[in-house]
Amino acid sequence: MNLLGIAWRNIRQRWLTSLLTALSLALGVALVVATLGTGGLVKQAFESGAGLGYNMIVGAKGSPLQLVLNSVYFISKPIENISWEFYQQFLPAAERADGSDGTFASSSKTAVPICMGDYFRGFRVIGTNAAFFNRITRGDGQPFAFSSGSNFRDDDFFAGVLGATVAAQLGLKAGDRFAPTHGADDGKVHDPFTVAGVLARTDTPVDRGVFVNMEGFYLQDGHAKPVADGAAVAAPAVAQQPGAPLPLPAAQREVTAILLETAAPPGLPGMPPLPAELTAMGLRTAINEGRDGQAAQPIAEIRQLLDLFVRPLELLLLLVTALVVLVSAMGILVSMVGSALERSRDVAIMRALGARRSHVLATVLIEAMLLAGGGGLVGWLLGHLLVGAIGPWISTNAGVSASVFSAVPLAEALLVPFLILLAIAAALLPAIAAYRTDVSKWLQGPG
Amino acid sequence: MPGGETVDVLDIPRFSVAAGEHCALEGQSGSGKSTLLNVISGIMRPDAGRVLLDGIDLARIPEAGRDRVRADKLGLVFQSFNLLPGFTALENVLVAMAFGSERPDRARAASLLTAVGLQHRLDHKPSALSTGQQQRVAVARALANRPRVVLADEPTASIDAAHQQQVIDLLRNTCSQQNVALVVVTHAPEVAEQFPRRIRLEQFNRAAAGHRH
Numbered sequence: 001m002n003l004l005g006i007a008w009r010n011i012r013q014r015w016l017t018s019l020l021t022a023l024s025l026a027l028g029v030a031l032v033v034a035t036l037g038t039g040g041l042v043k044q045a046f047e048s049g050a051g052l053g054y055n056m057i058v059g060a061k062g063s064p065l066q067l068v069l070n071s072v073y074f075i076s077k078p079i080e081n082i083s084w085e086f087y088q089q090f091l092p093a094a095e096r097a098d099g100s101d102g103t104f105a106s107s108s109k110t111a112v113p114i115c116m117g118d119y120f121r122g123f124r125v126i127g128t129n130a131a132f133f134n135r136i137t138r139g140d141g142q143p144f145a146f147s148s149g150s151n152f153r154d155d156d157f158f159a160g161v162l163g164a165t166v167a168a169q170l171g172l173k174a175g176d177r178f179a180p181t182h183g184a185d186d187g188k189v190h191d192p193f194t195v196a197g198v199l200a201r202t203d204t205p206v207d208r209g210v211f212v213n214m215e216g217f218y219l220q221d222g223h224a225k226p227v228a229d230g231a232a233v234a235a236p237a238v239a240q241q242p243g244a245p246l247p248l249p250a251a252q253r254e255v256t257a258i259l260l261e262t263a264a265p266p267g268l269p270g271m272p273p274l275p276a277e278l279t280a281m282g283l284r285t286a287i288n289e290g291r292d293g294q295a296a297q298p299i300a301e302i303r304q305l306l307d308l309f310v311r312p313l314e315l316l317l318l319l320v321t322a323l324v325v326l327v328s329a330m331g332i333l334v335s336m337v338g339s340a341l342e343r344s345r346d347v348a349i350m351r352a353l354g355a356r357r358s359h360v361l362a363t364v365l366i367e368a369m370l371l372a373g374g375g376g377l378v379g380w381l382l383g384h385l386l387v388g389a390i391g392p393w394i395s396t397n398a399g400v401s402a403s404v405f406s407a408v409p410l411a412e413a414l415l416v417p418f419l420i421l422l423a424i425a426a427a428l429l430p431a432i433a434a435y436r437t438d439v440s441k442w443l444q445g446p447g
Numbered sequence: 448m449p450g451g452e453t454v455d456v457l458d459i460p461r462f463s464v465a466a467g468e469h470c471a472l473e474g475q476s477g478s479g480k481s482t483l484l485n486v487i488s489g490i491m492r493p494d495a496g497r498v499l500l501d502g503i504d505l506a507r508i509p510e511a512g513r514d515r516v517r518a519d520k521l522g523l524v525f526q527s528f529n530l531l532p533g534f535t536a537l538e539n540v541l542v543a544m545a546f547g548s549e550r551p552d553r554a555r556a557a558s559l560l561t562a563v564g565l566q567h568r569l570d571h572k573p574s575a576l577s578t579g580q581q582q583r584v585a586v587a588r589a590l591a592n593r594p595r596v597v598l599a600d601e602p603t604a605s606i607d608a609a610h611q612q613q614v615i616d617l618l619r620n621t622c623s624q625q626n627v628a629l630v631v632v633t634h635a636p637e638v639a640e641q642f643p644r645r646i647r648l649e650q651f652n653r654a655a656a657g658h659r660h
Contacts, residue, residue, distance in 0.1 A: 001551045002511035013533025052475060349529045352490065353588070354518020354546035355512050440485050 003359060007366035010346070014339055017261050018371060021331045025375030025419065028328035031321040032415060033383025036408045038390075039314040043306060044203075052204060052259075053137030054110065056280055057296050058082070058090070058287060059257040064296035065305060071257040072298050073112060073205045074124040078116045081225075081254035085111050088259060108285040110135045110293040112260040115217050116276050117256070118180040118190065123166050125180040125210045127217025130154045133161060136259060138202050149174030150199030153214050160193040160212035164201040174198060180210065182222055190220040218248035225252045260295075282387055328375075329422040332368050336430035347434045348442030360398075361435040368427030376416040457483055459496075459651045464596065469629040473640040474648030480632045484600050488521050488632070489513030497499040499543060501595055518546040522589030524592070526601035526620070528581045530573040536560055536584045540591050547592035559587040562624075563617060573645065579610040588618055596628040603638060615641060 011018040052072065057066040060080035069076040089102035090111035096102060112135070115127035133151045135143045144151075147167075152159035162172055172195055173179060177193040193212050199325075201207060217223060261280040280297065287295040336343070347360045388404030457479040474480050483607050485491040486498060490507045492513075498536040499504040500520055502578060507515050517523075530539050537556055544551035547629055560569055573581050588596050599618055603611035615631075615638060622629040631642065 001538060001545045003545070006542060006545065009531075009533055009538065147648050287537070346531055346533075350532055350542065350546070352488070352517075352523055352525075353543045354514050354521075354527065354592075356514045356546075358511075359546065440481070443490075443525060 003363050007363050008361070010367055011370060012160075012345075014342075017335045018337065019184035021328075021335045021373050022375035022378070024323070024328040025372060025423075026333045028321070028325035029376050029379025029415060030382035031324055032318070032346070032387045033319045033380055034164055035314075036411050037383065037387040038309075039317065040408045041184070041387075042310060042314075052206075052298075053141070054112070054259040054261045055277070055297060055299070056260040056262055056284065057257050057298060058086075058293050059296070061291075061294050062071055064294060065301050066295045066418045067294065068301040069117065069255065071259065072302075074126070074209055078256045079400040080383035081115075081256055082255055082258070082293045083257065084250050085112070087255050088258065089257055096439060097360050100416065104283060104286070107262055107279045109263040111399075112136055112259040113214065113255040113257075114259060115214055115223075115254075115256050117223070118182055118217070118220070119184060119187070120166075120178055120180045121170060122211045123163075123210050124171075125217075127212050127214040129214050132211060132259070133199075136261070138204065138206075144202070144206075146197040147198040147200045147309060149195065152196040152211075154213065154215070156246070157213050157216040157219065157241070157244050157247075158307070159196040160210060162195055162198050162211070163205040163207040164199055166209045166210055167195075167198040172192065172198070176209070180212070180220070182220070189349045190226075192214070202355060208285055213266055215247050218253060219245055223402065224248055225254050227251050283409060325419065329372065329419065329426050332371055332423050333426040333429065336364065336368070336427055340430060343430070343434060344437050345442050347437040348439045351437065351439045352443055355396055357435045358439070361431045364429055364434045365424055368423040368431075372420045373416060374425030376419040380412065380416065456487075456653045457648070462646070462651075464628045464630055466595065467623070467628055468644065469622065470641050470644035471642035472630060472632045472646050472648055473636065473639040474632075475634050477556070478648040479651070480634075480648060481600065484523075484598055484632060486597055487596075488523060489517045504584060507650075514546075514580045515548075516628045518543075518593055519548050520595045522591070522594040522597040524582070524585045524589045524597060524599040524602050526604045528573070528578075528585045528605065530581055530584055531590075532573050535572055536565055536576065536580075536587075539573075539584055540588045543588045543591035550590065556587075556591065559590055560584065562621060563587045568593075578606055579613065582606060582614050583617065586614075586621060590621060590625060591628065593625070594627055596630060597622055599629065599631045601633055602631060603633070603635065611638070 017325045057071045059071065059078075059158040060082050063078035065077055066076050087098055090104045092105045092108075093099050093101045102108075103232050110131065112128060112131045114132075116124065118125035118127075130153060131152055146161075147164065147312045148160075152161055158200055159282045160178070162170075167173065170178075173199055174195050176195045177192040178195065181187040182190060193216060199206065214316075260283075262277075262283055264275060265279050273434055284297065287293060347355075350360060350363075351357075384404050391404070472480060472483065472568075479511065482491070485576075486493050486505075487500075489498070489500075490513075493506050496506065500516060503516055505516060508516070531542060534542060537553070537560065539637070540556040540559055541551045541553065557566075557569055559648065560583075563586055565580060565583050565587070568576060568580060568584075571580075576584065582605070585602075586597075597618070602618060603614050606614055618629060618631065619641075621627075631638065633639055
């Protein structure tokens with residue numbers, strides 16, 4: 001039997017009060033852990049999208065943030081479309097019908113078009129070309145991998161690739177067919193595509209995308225841009241399989257956005273290469289000063305979004321949950337004050353047995369620390385279980401893996417020690433009262 | 448006293464108990480019994496004079512020192528037992544050991560409770576014990592740290608008449624076996640007369656004699 005054993009016994013003696021106090025602490029801590037965890041996941045979700053293998057998005061004039069949210073995260077509505085001709089300005093001679101470099105070709109390493117407007121059972125359908133998965137890398141610099149099948153070919157007009165979440169939720173696999181709908185899930189049903197491959201999980205918004213060959217996208221009802229009667233319409237030079245329908249003429253094409261990886265500027269002989277960001281700065285200015293579209297840098301827009309909205313919101317949530325923890329810690333004070341009478345007699349008995357004042361003070365503080373430590377650990381576990389329980393929803397909607405093990409290590413490591421310090425502060429008054437207990441008064445009356 | 452007046456309760460020129468000696472301090476209510484016990488046990492400091500326990504003057508050492516001496520050299524048995532209600536009989540004895548110089552020893556605590564006839568009640572809390580059994584636990588607890596003196600304050604006051612003698616016999620026998628001095632404070636003549644040495648407290652009671660400052 002030592003002070004720890006005595007403190008534990010005291011807790012067990014008042015087990016119901018102790019349990020309620022610890023539970024209240026646990027709930028407060030669970031809230032904090034869940035808030036920290038989900039906040040971290042939200043930030044990760046946005047930062048993962050901003051870190052894909054392109055550093056600029058070109059789209060119609062309007063809100064850069066809307067452009068990024070739509071093009072990278074597949075949320076919000078497209079601003080407008082940009083012309084096919086404007087897209088061609090980013091292509092090198094080999095990819096253009098006229099055999100000459102586009103205006104911005106020297107500044108563009110990779111330019112991948114995307115077309116939006118369709119859905120498939122709640123997931124966005126993105127029309128693009130094979131370069132999306134052949135030339136653009138994931139945020140970690142690694143190429144996209146396929147868990148089954150492979151990327152679609154540009155000459156296979158009605159083929160597509162599914163993100164990991166889409167395939168898992170809808171139970172689709174390579175070889176299956178799916179038919180997007182126009183504008184919304186209850187819109188006109190388009191001609192079907194065949195799944196060429198299912199992407200391996202990337203923990204980016206790509207997991208929630210349905211990617212179809214742009215050529216097949218253009219051939220769907222309602223996707224061709226109207227042209228004036230009698231206007232010349234020439235088909236672009238695209239590879240196609242024998243028996244495939246003719247591709248949509250260039251004059252009737254538009255794109256929603258271009259995912260751009262800028263080229264690094266040529267460095268001086270013998271010097272290390274210059275960063276691509278130098279090109280990006282100049283290109284962005286040139287595009288934004290023009291009339292055809294705007295250029296937005298995903299990282300900059302997302303950081304702004306995080307700074308303006310997500311971080312303040314996260315701070316506010318943390319503040320609220322911290323207040324909950326504070327109130328819970330006060331529960332220790334309340335429960336100890338409530339048991340003051342009983343405790344005074346016990347303290348007097350222990351003092352009569354030879355306990356020093358420091359012993360009884362320490363016993364009270366140890367009791368508070370045990371309640372806080374126990375409640376804190378249970379709360380930490382509960383918080384993680386909560387994140388794990390809503391993990392599938394987060395994974396589906398935010399595009400990041402969320403599980404019981406999702407954590408913010410530094411903040412969580414400080415949480416329980418902070419709680420114990422808080423408990424010591426809350427228990428200080430009862431501890432001092434115990435320290436000052438009048439032994440003779442509590443043991444017996446006047447002799 | 449209310450109004451700031453000081454009243455001398457006891458004025459004892461000399462009172463000593465030899466090692467292993469048993470004596471009874473007899474006095475009615477208000478005679479200063481509890482005050483004397485508080486002073487002897489170091490819970491209170493006398494206003495003047497010395498309190499020597501095994502050569503240590505409790506009147507001269509700080510409170511923490513008195514606490515330590517009380518833990519190691521004194522055993523206390525109270526009128527209302529004063530057991531810790533949330534602790535078992537065994538744990539009540541172990542708690543006393545926790546504040547002594549020696550490590551708490553479960554085996555020794557169990558043997559003390561066996562010596563007072565409670566070998567089958569080790570895991571019982573006070574609420575599950577009779578008053579007589581509770582007092583036995585208190586006796587075992589008082590002997591936990593191998594004290595030099597056991598002070599018993601009205602040890603039979605809360606015990607029914609049929610078992611009072613058992614408590615006195617238990618105290619005297621266990622203290623004799625371990626050569627521990629025993630001082631029993633009582634108001635009952637029938638208890639006091641069982642001890643070889645009887646001291647009436649009224650002779651030291653200055654409040655009764657009207658001594659005020």
